[in-house]
Amino acid sequence: MTRVVVTVMPREGVLDPQGQAVQGALGRLGFAGVTDVRLGRRIELELDGPDPRAAAQEMCERLLANALIEDFSIDLED
Amino acid sequence: MTRVVVTVMPREGVLDPQGQAVQGALGRLGFAGVTDVRLGRRIELELDGPDPRAAAQEMCERLLANALIEDFSIDLED
Numbered sequence: 001m002t003r004v005v006v007t008v009m010p011r012e013g014v015l016d017p018q019g020q021a022v023q024g025a026l027g028r029l030g031f032a033g034v035t036d037v038r039l040g041r042r043i044e045l046e047l048d049g050p051d052p053r054a055a056a057q058e059m060c061e062r063l064l065a066n067a068l069i070e071d072f073s074i075d076l077e078d
Numbered sequence: 079m080t081r082v083v084v085t086v087m088p089r090e091g092v093l094d095p096q097g098q099a100v101q102g103a104l105g106r107l108g109f110a111g112v113t114d115v116r117l118g119r120r121i122e123l124e125l126d127g128p129d130p131r132a133a134a135q136e137m138c139e140r141l142l143a144n145a146l147i148e149d150f151s152i153d154l155e156d
Contacts, residue, residue, distance in 0.1 A: 001113065007120055022121065025141055031133065033126035035079065042085055042118045043100065048111035055109065063103055 002052040003077040008065045009040035040070070052076060080130040081155040086143045087118035118148070130154060 010016040023037040056074045065072040088094040101115040134152045143150040
């Protein structure tokens with residue numbers, strides 16, 4: 001069993017409307033000095049199998065990330 | 079300017095319907111050996127100010143996380 005952490009973030013240069021919404025909401029709540037917000041996903045997977053990194057890579061390509069607008073990274077724990 | 083990374087995940091023991099949906103979809107795509115999936119958010123903030131960690135803590139409590147069902151962690155970079 002391997003714990004795999006997949007991080008999916010909007011690509012550099014791609015509009016991030018969720019991040020912009022959070023930035024706007026923080027400003028309206030009175031938080032000053034928030035110059036940028038990017039919002040992405042963290043996916044923690046428990047995987048059985050011989051090559052969890054390769055499996056996670058394929059999962060990202062087929063389901064977990066949208067390569068047109070998102071970058072992903074894969075980290076193995078244990 | 080400090081880059082602050084906030085990670086928000088469903089609390090242990092709290093139902094995670096998004097994670098369950100991803101786990102089901104991975105199974106239907108033919109991925110075997112996926113024994114658990116938890117899905118959360120990664121929020122990257124650029125903050126100006128004297129105490130970015132305290133600011134991020136308050137942002138989590140007021141907007142970024144729902145303490146009833148989510149845990150958050152704060153990491154400073156730079």
